[in-house]
Amino acid sequence: MALKAAPIWGCAIIPNSHVSSPYLGSRLFGFASKWDCCCVSVLAQRAITPLEEDQPHSPGIEFDSAGADSETTMLHKDMIQLPKPLSAIHLSSSPDDGSKVRVAYQGIPGAFSESAALKAYPKCETVPCERFEETFKAVEQCLVDKAVLPIENSVAGSIHRNYDLLLRHRLHIVGEVQLAVNHCLLGLPGVQMEDIKRVLSHPQAHAQCETTLNNLGVVRVSADDTAGAAQIVASVGLKDTGAVASSRAAEIYGLDILAENIQDDEDNVTRFLILSREPIIPGTGRLYRTSIVFTLEDGPGLLFKALAVFALRGISLTKIESRPQRKRSLRVVDDSNRGSAKYFDYLFYIDFQASMADPRSQNALGHLQELATFLRVLGCYPIDLFF
Numbered sequence: 119m120a121l122k123a124a125p126i127w128g129c130a131i132i133p134n135s136h137v138s139s140p141y142l143g144s145r146l147f148g149f150a151s152k153w154d155c156c157c158v159s160v161l162a163q164r165a166i167t168p169l170e171e172d173q174p175h176s177p178g179i180e181f182d183s184a185g186a187d188s189e190t191t192m193l194h195k196d197m198i199q200l201p202k203p204l205s206a207i208h209l210s211s212s213p214d215d216g217s218k219v220r221v222a223y224q225g226i227p228g229a230f231s232e233s234a235a236l237k238a239y240p241k242c243e244t245v246p247c248e249r250f251e252e253t254f255k256a257v258e259q260c261l262v263d264k265a266v267l268p269i270e271n272s273v274a275g276s277i278h279r280n281y282d283l284l285l286r287h288r289l290h291i292v293g294e295v296q297l298a299v300n301h302c303l304l305g306l307p308g309v310q311m312e313d314i315k316r317v318l319s320h321p322q323a324h325a326q327c328e329t330t331l332n333n334l335g336v337v338r339v340s341a342d343d344t345a346g347a348a349q350i351v352a353s354v355g356l357k358d359t360g361a362v363a364s365s366r367a368a369e370i371y372g373l374d375i376l377a378e379n380i381q382d383d384e385d386n387v388t389r390f391l392i393l394s395r396e397p398i399i400p401g402t403g404r405l406y407r408t409s410i411v412f413t414l415e416d417g418p419g420l421l422f423k424a425l426a427v428f429a430l431r432g433i434s435l436t437k438i439e440s441r442p443q444r445k446r447s448l449r450v451v452d453d454s455n456r457g458s459a460k461y462f463d464y465l466f467y468i469d470f471q472a473s474m475a476d477p478r479s480q481n482a483l484g485h486l487q488e489l490a491t492f493l494r495v496l497g498c499y500p501i502d503l504f505f
């Protein structure tokens with residue numbers, strides 16, 4: 119069991135009962151056991167002293183996570199799935215502009231998700247899907263090459279449904295797109311602002327334009343996506359109804375732009391993930407983000423310890439999100455003084471700013487494995503710096 123031949127990248131299921139798992143580096147074992155005796159002093163010391171284990175070394179063989187597991191089976195602690203080595207076929211054979219790539223998105227032409235797909239792959243063929251889940255299935259069934267998925271917005275926050283879907287499906291995050299989202303109020307040609315009594319849009323778009331819509335005093339009606347809202351207004355000929363959507367949607371569906379940039383925050387940015395059947399081979403020549411999900415047993419300070427594995431190695435966390443575990447949402451704990459107590463059980467999603475080719479990431483995840491009951495690497499991908 120050599121460290122270099124057994125990195126953690128791409129493991130789907132890493133039960134902590136299997137400390138002899140071939141995924142783990144042996145250098146981590148003694149280190150993790152120190153937690154129980156003197157966590158705080160170890161933390162303080164490590165915070166200022168770089169860990170010896172984190173000296174650069176070759177990233178070694180990398181694995182994909184074929185067989186990454188679903189929500190249903192992830193709680194089976196004794197399950198280990200052997201990794202398959204990555205090979206050249208996992209590298210994209212398409213040119214950089216994505217001219218051979220088919221990308222699924224939720225919505226219809228003119229949706230922001232389609233713009234995100236086009237930002238990532240300017241010449242790709244975009245494939246509209248009715249629901250988020252269908253975009254996952256389209257990739258899984260090889261109907262398309264990639265899916266693009268909104269995950270969080272700078273004003274309205276996380277898109278929780280998509281966190282849940284990431285876990286339930288077996289796709290890998292291979293990229294991200296940060297898209298500046300400028301919302302417009304659209305109406306039928308000739309309609310004036312004061313004619314608008316109702317506004318149709320995606321709930322995320324309504325949330326991002328909260329102040330403007332409150333000031334207008336209009337009724338909000340939900341649509342599947344912003345472009346879908348524009349299409350309904352245009353096709354049904356609703357004179358008293360506007361749509362919050364993109365200027366592209368106005369052009370496509372023949373609507374007038376009654377107001378531009380109506381979002382609460384001028385710098386309204388949505389981050390999208392790009393999903394693929396195979397992971398990419400991460401490098402170190404640019405900034406990378408790695409996304410993981412894990413669960414922890416109940417216990418004092420466990421989440422603190424889990425997060426400290428990154429702090430100890432100088433790795434920045436860029437996002438933390440917790441979601442209830444659907445199949446195990448409540449934990450009943452016996453409290454001898456007051457009877458039994460019920461707690462919510464959570465999945466923790468974390469993004470950290472480091473490549474899986476960086477030994478610090480391998481070591482941090484090896485360390486996290488000691489604490490976690492379940493751990494999955496959702497993907498490692500270049501950070502999109504331009505929006």
Ligand SMILES: O=C(O)C(=O)C[C@]1(C(=O)O)C=C[C@@H](O)C=C1
Pocket residue numbers: 224225228229230231232268271277299320322323342343344345388
């Ligand atoms: O409705 C659209 O146009 C979408 O692409 C969806 C979506 C989202 O779900 O966040 C994408 C970007 C904007 O934040 C608003 C809506």
